[in-house]
Amino acid sequence: RIQAARKARRDEAALHTTLHKERKARSSLFLARQGENELRQLTAFLPENFDNSGNPIKRQAQLAVASYKAGLTSSASLVHGGFDTHSNHDNQHIPRLANVLEGLDFLVEEAERQGVADKLVVVVGSDFGRTPGYNSNNGKDHWSVTSLMLMAPGIEGNRVIGSSDERHVGHSIDPQTLAYKEDGIRLTPGSIHHALRTYLGIAEHPVVAPFRIDEPNVPFWG
Numbered sequence: 001r002i003q004a005a006r007k008a009r010r011d012e013a014a015l016h017t018t019l020h021k022e023r024k025a026r027s028s029l030f031l032a033r034q035g036e037n038e039l040r041q042l043t044a045f046l047p048e049n050f051d052n053s054g055n056p057i058k059r060q061a062q063l064a065v066a067s068y069k070a071g072l073t074s075s076a077s078l079v080h081g082g083f084d085t086h087s088n089h090d091n092q093h094i095p096r097l098a099n100v101l102e103g104l105d106f107l108v109e110e111a112e113r114q115g116v117a118d119k120l121v122v123v124v125g126s127d128f129g130r131t132p133g134y135n136s137n138n139g140k141d142h143w144s145v146t147s148l149m150l151m152a153p154g155i156e157g158n159r160v161i162g163s164s165d166e167r168h169v170g171h172s173i174d175p176q177t178l179a180y181k182e183d184g185i186r187l188t189p190g191s192i193h194h195a196l197r198t199y200l201g202i203a204e205h206p207v208v209a210p211f212r213i214d215e216p217n218v219p220f221w222g
Contacts, residue, residue, distance in 0.1 A: 045069040045114065056080055057103025061110050069114045078103070083126060087137035093130075100124070104151075121152040123196070132168040145170045148192060152199065155221050162187050175216050190215035 045066040051058035057078050064076035080100055085092045104124065111117040125148035130140035145168050151157070161178050163171045172184035185191075194213045197203040199221055 042070045058106045061107040065110045087139035089140045124149040191218050195220045
């Protein structure tokens, strides 16, 4: 009843609001008030102290795990920038990659602390790779071949699926054995998403029906 009254009051106010900025402000206020209970629920699972190490992934991990524990989210994107290194590539990438690995370790530990590690599925990747050679600024430019790292309960570890040659040209694989095969298939983002949907048990769910994936379902999980 309270929510219905608030909506009615908002709709009434909107009838007399003509300025776009004012309408936007009213809408933001309404949405914020709607989420008050959810925010209170979130605070119950937030850590007493957020990480202050300077690694941007760690604070994001704390918030993402708390939000899942509170039942507010089912997924989150943790971001670490600075990898678009068109100059001074090695000196920038190496410390940032160390940050990513340290952040992943922290994420798993935080999930274990909150008791949800058995629900955690982690996909680590980039939207593109870097060129095999350096440009005139000791940097590396955009490249269409990249790699991903996946971790989750039930996923067999210590494996590398797919490969590339010394010039970062991707090799094809057999979609069943996952071994190199000259006339096999090339791994694509679609293949990864198809496999993730299967792992999560939603490959045939109506919610994904509008987003068809034509790539084959490759058995990554072993």
